[in-house]
Amino acid sequence: MIFSSFVSRLSSLKGFALAAASAICYGTNPLGALHLYAQNYSPETVLFYRFFTAAILLFAVILAKGLYFKISFREFRALVAFGFLFAVSSLTYYASFKYMDAGLASTLLFLYPLEVAVIMSLFFKEKMKKSVIASIAVSMVGVSLLYNGDSGFSVSSIGWLLVFISSFTYAIYIVMANRVNLQMGSVKITFYAICFCLCFLLLYSVTLGSGFPPVFTQASSWGWGFMLGFVPTVLSLIFMVKAVKIIGSTPTAIFGALEPVTAVTIGVTVFGETLTTRLVAGIILILGSVVLIAVKK
Numbered sequence: 001m002i003f004s005s006f007v008s009r010l011s012s013l014k015g016f017a018l019a020a021a022s023a024i025c026y027g028t029n030p031l032g033a034l035h036l037y038a039q040n041y042s043p044e045t046v047l048f049y050r051f052f053t054a055a056i057l058l059f060a061v062i063l064a065k066g067l068y069f070k071i072s073f074r075e076f077r078a079l080v081a082f083g084f085l086f087a088v089s090s091l092t093y094y095a096s097f098k099y100m101d102a103g104l105a106s107t108l109l110f111l112y113p114l115e116v117a118v119i120m121s122l123f124f125k126e127k128m129k130k131s132v133i134a135s136i137a138v139s140m141v142g143v144s145l146l147y148n149g150d151s152g153f154s155v156s157s158i159g160w161l162l163v164f165i166s167s168f169t170y171a172i173y174i175v176m177a178n179r180v181n182l183q184m185g186s187v188k189i190t191f192y193a194i195c196f197c198l199c200f201l202l203l204y205s206v207t208l209g210s211g212f213p214p215v216f217t218q219a220s221s222w223g224w225g226f227m228l229g230f231v232p233t234v235l236s237l238i239f240m241v242k243a244v245k246i247i248g249s250t251p252t253a254i255f256g257a258l259e260p261v262t263a264v265t266i267g268v269t270v271f272g273e274t275l276t277t278r279l280v281a282g283i284i285l286i287l288g289s290v291v292l293i294a295v296k297k
Helices: 002-026 028-038 042-063 073-096 102-124 132-145 159-177 186-207 219-247 247-270 277-296
Strands: none
Touching: 002 219, 002 247, 028 073, 028 102, 028 219, 028 247, 042 073, 042 186, 042 219, 073 102, 073 159, 073 186, 073 219, 102 132, 102 159, 102 247, 132 247, 132 277, 159 219, 159 247, 186 219, 219 247, 247 277
16 A cells, blocks of 8 residues: 555656656747747748657657557547647747747746646536646746836737737647547657648648748758757657646646746846846746645645
């Protein structure tokens, strides 16, 4: 009995660690994207190379593990939906960088844990515990403190809309990852989701965007493209799928609070942004909300 309880707690800790790692990895998105924007590449071009690189990496992993690529029609439909949701979420998130500071966009994206909790409560009858409500409330206060603008919390309507669409579609993605019982590993799920995501991005780029993605001409471009494909894509998605299977959708989403913390840290250490008392307070509140949900779990 004691051993069983110990194993259960150990499994939960592993889930929390994976959820935290997923959020931190995903929080590095602005680091690569902004460097490529500075080289005059469009959001859809940056995303194309991000997911193209990720697909190649996952293809190699599947081959190395000796996994089968075959999927059923039911799995095909679910994976197409995953790809579409992730394409919409990624494209609107990256496009929002054009209308607001990337760090601010990352903090506003954190609306998705609340949306996950609401979706699970409304459509799947998951009881919203007081600890979950408190955790979301505390983390939201922390997120609001992360904004460090002297002119107030003012963002263009287009920027707000883009981030809201991104957070909502990502919330649906997380819920689907938990509710759709696909009999395959996280690597295979992520590979197919990214492949279908890549198809939707290409379709958008050719029909409504900047056209077919141009070939990178600089070594640094390929470097940042690889970084985006590996860290905030392959690592983040695999960690997220594994975490959802262990601790569920809502706790995994709440651990996403570490994403804006990562964005702020990158802003301070890489782009020379000032670390104010307000930012420190926001980070402490967000970390406190993560500890709260972990202890209650």
